[in-house]
Amino acid sequence: MQTAEHQLHDLRPKFKNTQQKLLTARHLPGEVYSSPEIYALEKEKIFMKYWLSVGRAEELPNVGDYFTFKVMNESIVVSRPTPDKIVAYMNQCLHRGVEVAEGSGNAKEFSCPYHAWLYDVGGNLVLAPGMKASEVDLKNCSMRQLKLHIWRGWIFVNFSADPIPFEEFIAPQEESLWWFKTDDCKLAGKVVIDVKCNWKFLAENLIDIYHVGVIHKSTFGGFVKGEQLKFHLEPNGAWHTSYEARPHSKSGVQVFPTLPWAEDKPSGIACKAGIYPNLNLSMRADSVRMWHIWPISPSETRIVCYLLFPEAAFSIPNYEAEMEKYRSFVTQIIAEDSVMVESLQNSASSKFFVPGPMSPLEEALYHMENHYIDVMTTE
Structure with a gap:
């Protein structure tokens, strides 16, 4: 099976038909709408790099309010841990990666359903039962935080560690x-x-x-x-x-x-x-x-x-x-x-x-x- 990179290389001649001036251009080839490999590459090149609107700030009016969301199967939590702050983080327990939250609602904490690791609503680790003898430092740990910006009432997140500044994007x-x-x-x-x-x-x-x-x-x-x-x-x-x-x-x-x-x-x-x-x-x-x-x-x-x-x-x-x-x-x-x-x-x-x-x-x-x-x- 061809990789996505190989498919894109093979499609470059067809892409040239789209890149001509408008009145002689043709639409994109069918492969970019049907290939699982290209779909996977779109995740890395587009959805894991661009700023994405995932909801409205008014959907989280109270401290403890949260909702979960998936972007191309990447599960996240968006929550309001304090009156003036909304955060987003990966919905993955720091132990084995199990989702700690589901749906939406109001909560003070999330307990991992697998081994009961406990997190506050902002995604910070509170308690890791059965880990006292571990030599790994678990202090000040949290589930991976995402970059977040609120624009005109919309909650935008970015999965990249170093995204384009939101102000430049918008x-x-x-x-x-x-x-x-x-x-x-x-x-x-x-x-x-x-x-x-x-x-x-x-x-x-x-x-x-x-x-x-x-x-x-x-x-x-x-x-x-x-x-x-x-x-x-x-x-x-x-x-x-x-x-x-x-x-x-x-x-x-x-x-x-x-x-x-x-x-x-x-x-x-x-x-x-x-x-x-x-x-x-x-x-x-x-x-x-x-x-x-x-x-x-x-x-x-x-x-x-x-x-x-x-x-x-x-x-x-x-x-x-x-x-x-x-x-x-x-x-x-x-x-x-x-x-x-x-x-x-x-x-x-x-x-x-x-x-x-x-x-x-x-x-x-x-x-x-x-x-x-x-x-x-x-x-």
């Missing part, structure tokens, strides 16, 4: 995303759906304006004039755009109060942005959605869509019923996309698959696919 978004003020929003809920396709197909689909008027014509596709979009391309695969649409509801009628920072904007304001590798930000006049794309396997991906609204939205009449309609609308959009991206996945593993040419409407995909090539082929 700088393009700080300068350009005037509309992304989710630290002034409140979380209404999440939509979580697993889709049988490679993570890149979903990340690309969320910025593929080309398909909107086709697949989504019965939901929101008729409101979006894709040919009018102008993408602003940022370093490291990031991008953003603004365009005219309608409020995010099946009828196109705005239900929730307008975001405070959009009150002077047209009711049809729509903004989107991408932060590489797996975030897609979307705003309409009354709400913001944060799409997280998490790889589960080479051919399976989890979508976690956070639904955020201004504080005033939570006191409107019939709030619960209106929010359920909103959630159903988002779920329907994902369902419409799922059929197509699962078909893409089937073709990606076919020996007869030939990547097609790019449309001018796929400028942001072109930008992101070429960033992927740069990341994967850089030594």
Whole structure:
């Protein structure tokens, strides 16, 4: 079996087809969406190096609150050990590596279910029973801590021991995303759906304006004039755009109060942005959605869509019923996309698959696919 490095070497001629100018370029070869070896290399080159949003600070309001999370099978704990601090660390007992926490909740300590090593909620070792005779110094030990930064209410972590400074990573978004003020929003809920396709197909689909008027014509596709979009391309695969649409509801009628920072904007304001590798930000006049794309396997991906609204939205009449309609609308959009991206996945593993040419409407995909090539082929 070929290694991932050998596969990437063999794919370099095909990558050149993607690296041509947009109007003559072709999409990425199917192997990068179907190869287990390349999937494993993506973990090392992308997900273990980039800053990743794993949740909202408001999900941990109280001391002792925690949740567990997995990034490409790497298990972590995110917790609030003190009122003014949130931490993240590997969910691995220092003895044999067993996960010490599960799910989410509130705790004062975690006890390893295997040998009862005890940790405080910040991941620090408190007690190691049966180890008094050991000559290993276990004082001041903790499970491996991850770098962590909170940006506009979002908890970002990084698995690397020496990551790019977060401020440098996020700088393009700080300068350009005037509309992304989710630290002034409140979380209404999440939509979580697993889709049988490679993570890149979903990340690309969320910025593929080309398909909107086709697949989504019965939901929101008729409101979006894709040919009018102008993408602003940022370093490291990031991008953003603004365009005219309608409020995010099946009828196109705005239900929730307008975001405070959009009150002077047209009711049809729509903004989107991408932060590489797996975030897609979307705003309409009354709400913001944060799409997280998490790889589960080479051919399976989890979508976690956070639904955020201004504080005033939570006191409107019939709030619960209106929010359920909103959630159903988002779920329907994902369902419409799922059929197509699962078909893409089937073709990606076919020996007869030939990547097609790019449309001018796929400028942001072109930008992101070429960033992927740069990341994967850089030594």
